[in-house]
Amino acid sequence: MNNTxxxxxxxxxxxxxxxxxxxxxxVNDVSLSLEKGxxxxxxxxxxxxxxxxxxxxxxxxxxxxxxxxxxxxTFEGDSIVDLPEARxxxxxxxxxxxxxxxxxxxxxxxLTVGDQIAEALIVHNEKGLTKEQIDARVDETLTLVGIxxxxxxxxxxxxxxxxxxxxxxxxxLSCEPDLLIADEPTTALDVTIQAQVLMMIRDLRDRLxxxxxxxxxxxxxxxxxxxxxxxxxxxxxxxxxxxxxxxxKSVHHPYTDGLFxxxxxxxxxxxxLQPIAGLMPDPTNLPKGCKFAPRCTKCMDIxxxxxxxxxxxxxxxxxxxLYCQGKED
Amino acid sequence: xxxxxTPLLETVDLKKYFKVGDKSFLHAVDGINMKVYAGExxxxxxxxxxxxxxxxxTILRLIEPTSGQILYNGDDITKYNPRQMKKMRQELQIxxxxxxxxxxxxxxxxxxxxxxxxxxxxxPTKREIYNRAARLMDVVGLARRYATAxxxxxxxxxxxxIGIARALSVNPxxxxxxxxxxxxDVSIQAQILNLLMDLQDDMNLTYMFVTHDLSVVKHISDNxxxxxxxxxxxxxxxxxxxxxxxxxxxxxxxxxxPEPDIAMRNKEIKVIKGEVVSPIDPKxxxxxxxxxxxxxxxxxxxxxxxxxxxxxxMVACHLCDK
Numbered sequence: 149m150n151n152t153x154x155x156x157x158x159x160x161x162x163x164x165x166x167x168x169x170x171x172x173x174x175v176n177d178v179s180l181s182l183e184k185g186x187x188x189x190x191x192x193x194x195x196x197x198x199x200x201x202x203x204x205x206x207x208x209x210x211x212x213x214x215x216x217x218x219x220x221x222t223f224e225g226d227s228i229v230d231l232p233e234a235r236x237x238x239x240x241x242x243x244x245x246x247x248x249x250x251x252x253x254x255x256x257x258x259l260t261v262g263d264q265i266a267e268a269l270i271v272h273n274e275k276g277l278t279k280e281q282i283d284a285r286v287d288e289t290l291t292l293v294g295i296x297x298x299x300x301x302x303x304x305x306x307x308x309x310x311x312x313x314x315x316x317x318x319x320x321l322s323c324e325p326d327l328l329i330a331d332e333p334t335t336a337l338d339v340t341i342q343a344q345v346l347m348m349i350r351d352l353r354d355r356l357x358x359x360x361x362x363x364x365x366x367x368x369x370x371x372x373x374x375x376x377x378x379x380x381x382x383x384x385x386x387x388x389x390x391x392x393x394x395x396x397k398s399v400h401h402p403y404t405d406g407l408f409x410x411x412x413x414x415x416x417x418x419x420x421l422q423p424i425a426g427l428m429p430d431p432t433n434l435p436k437g438c439k440f441a442p443r444c445t446k447c448m449d450i451x452x453x454x455x456x457x458x459x460x461x462x463x464x465x466x467x468x469x470l471y472c473q474g475k476e477d
Numbered sequence: 478x479x480x481x482x483t484p485l486l487e488t489v490d491l492k493k494y495f496k497v498g499d500k501s502f503l504h505a506v507d508g509i510n511m512k513v514y515a516g517e518x519x520x521x522x523x524x525x526x527x528x529x530x531x532x533x534x535t536i537l538r539l540i541e542p543t544s545g546q547i548l549y550n551g552d553d554i555t556k557y558n559p560r561q562m563k564k565m566r567q568e569l570q571i572x573x574x575x576x577x578x579x580x581x582x583x584x585x586x587x588x589x590x591x592x593x594x595x596x597x598x599x600x601p602t603k604r605e606i607y608n609r610a611a612r613l614m615d616v617v618g619l620a621r622r623y624a625t626a627x628x629x630x631x632x633x634x635x636x637x638x639i640g641i642a643r644a645l646s647v648n649p650x651x652x653x654x655x656x657x658x659x660x661x662d663v664s665i666q667a668q669i670l671n672l673l674m675d676l677q678d679d680m681n682l683t684y685m686f687v688t689h690d691l692s693v694v695k696h697i698s699d700n701x702x703x704x705x706x707x708x709x710x711x712x713x714x715x716x717x718x719x720x721x722x723x724x725x726x727x728x729x730x731x732x733x734x735p736e737p738d739i740a741m742r743n744k745e746i747k748v749i750k751g752e753v754v755s756p757i758d759p760k761x762x763x764x765x766x767x768x769x770x771x772x773x774x775x776x777x778x779x780x781x782x783x784x785x786x787x788x789x790x791m792v793a794c795h796l797c798d799k
Contacts, residue, residue, distance in 0.1 A: 193662040193663070193664060193665070194632070194633070194662050195632075308525065308526060309525060310525065338524035338525055338689050339524075339689065339691065339730060339733040339734055340524060340729060340730060340733050340748070340749050341524070342733065342735070343733035343735075343748050344748055346735065347748055365662055365663055366663075366735065367663075367737035368734065368735030368736050368737045369735045370737070371735065371736065371737050371738055371739050372735040372736075373735075391739050392739060395737070395738065395739035396739060406664060407663060407664065408737065409667075410663045410664045410666070410667035411663060411667075411692065411737060412667075412670070412692040412693055412695065412696035413692070413696075414691070414692050414695060414719065414734065414736065420671055420674070421667035421670055421671055421696070422667070423664050423665070423666075423667035423668040423671065424664045427632065427634070427665075
């Protein structure tokens with residue numbers, strides 16, 4: 149556990165969205181760390197708090213409602229939570245870049261894609277690039293993501309969904325960030341294009357040594373690209389481990405088991421899927437004990453009352469009473 | 478066996494060209510022949526822009542076909558006048574892809590479900606219609622307390638259930654499911670897939686399931702049609718297609734699926750280069766030729782014809798002639 153190798157260290161982070169009417173507990177006591185060059189997969193369903201966590205790392209939480217109530221984020225020695233906005237602006241987009249989920253809404257419809265890629269370069273122009281160099285860099289980035297540079301004067305509506313997502317990726321990559329947060333980068337894409345984009349991301353990571361947080365709900369993508377995996381549920385990390393821990397070990401959080409059972413299997417013919425019953429709890433009114441207890445098939449009395457502790461076995465941690473009890477016996 | 482029956486729905490050389498500019502045509506659906514038998518599910522897979530959604534909508538005549546026939550129980554519905562068609566639409570329904578955009582935001586859940594029944598006057602009184610709408614909510618697993626809620630108050634899974642209830646309200650026989658689960662989370666996706674399969678068993682529904690998600694299509698379909706640029710490249714039973722894909726495009730598609738299995742991590746992914754070429758005035762020859770690794774002279778000149786190479790397994794590729 150050498151702290152210098154960690155480029156990102158999140159400790160006991162809690163984030164809420166507070167309005168006059170209610171308080172949404174979006175991220176609850178999350179601790180995570182990321183080493184240089186590693187890829188962390190953040191898995192969970194809609195509303196699990198994945199995107200809120202990413203936005204907190206970028207300091208892009210909605211100003212009036214979003215608040216970090218507890219915990220710290222250390223990125224390359226800087227504490228993201230307390231950094232003045234001017235410093236943060238230097239980091240955002242340059243050191244930490246984000247690929248947003250929805251290519252349809254994350255591009256500006258009245259600017260050409262070339263201008264949008266150049267924008268990041270102009271804002272973070274510490275090397276003093278000339279206009280021509282920026283232009284060349286835009287062409288280079290577009291080629292990198294597989295778009296002919298000739299199309300840089302086109303507007304977003306002239307591109308297909310897959311192409312737009314490539315533009316979004318190109319914007320994120322234009323400054324060669326140290327940490328890339330990819331929020332469901334391929335959800336809107338076709339499999340063959342998804343394969344291309346994943347290969348491209350993998351290739352860039354290997355070449356540039358970029359660390360990455362891959363937010364996704366697709367366990368297939370996680371298995372193919374990530375070194376470490378964290379499973380999020382109702383704002384908590386309920387299981388974390390190396391990819392081997394998650395995909396090959398038999399001991400899992402019941403929610404992780406449920407996620408795997410929900411996937412249609414390509415190899416065997418299953419008559420019925422086994423979805424997890426019910427829905428994610430209301431984040432304004434989370435259960436008292438284990439957050440997953442109301443949907444859990446292995447729910448015990450203690451689960452409804454006491455929030456579970458984390459059970460750790462080497463690199464593999466599970467937040468569940470099932471295993472903590474076993475330890476006491 | 479199945480060949481003796483009349484298909485519930487059959488398309489004969491169905492084409493839909495969209496006019497682009499002055500002289501060009503976008504070949505969205507280009508000569509599709511498909512047969513769907515009652516109680517079956519035909520999956521249509523392909524990348525975005527391959528015409529799969531257009532095919533679904535053309536079959537329902539939500540988009541008028543350019544040429545070809547659509548036979549429903551042997552009857553050509555392309556010749557129907559609007560009044561006949563309105564009646565026919567009760568039997569042919571569609572579940573849309575986006576549960577966020579396909580529901581009227583100013584109507585409550587029960588009003589949305591009742592709307593088709595009111596338009597078609599399927600039941601004599603409003604009261605009966607609303608009662609049926611409430612029963613449909615039970616069928617699709619929506620708690621009745623949501624009856625007066627508006628779509629924006631509900632999550633994607635529940636909204637998609639409204640879309641399903643609305644489609645079921647007029648007692649359809651054939652439903653086009655246009656990517657009904659692609660906007661949903663896996664655990665919710667599994668719930669909706671189970672619901673669709675249960676409804677099929679209970680009501681003897683026939684589905685045409687349009688999707689780009691291959692694992693979903695394998696799970697739900699009896700037969701699968703692989704589409705590329707408006708044409709059918711391969712058609713086979715679901716098991717056969719996944720075990721013995723023949724067309725290079727199908728092989729590439731299957732190989733591109735990221736599997737949730739870490740042992741497969743370093744497997745060689747057959748990444749097909751490039752993207753779908755423009756469907757506007759496509760060149761003669763095989764449409765996939767530009768991306769195909771087996772492409773040879775003949776592929777560029779002559780379009781391959783869909784041939785049955787094994788019973789029930791049809792492929793359009795020159796490689797099969799060798």
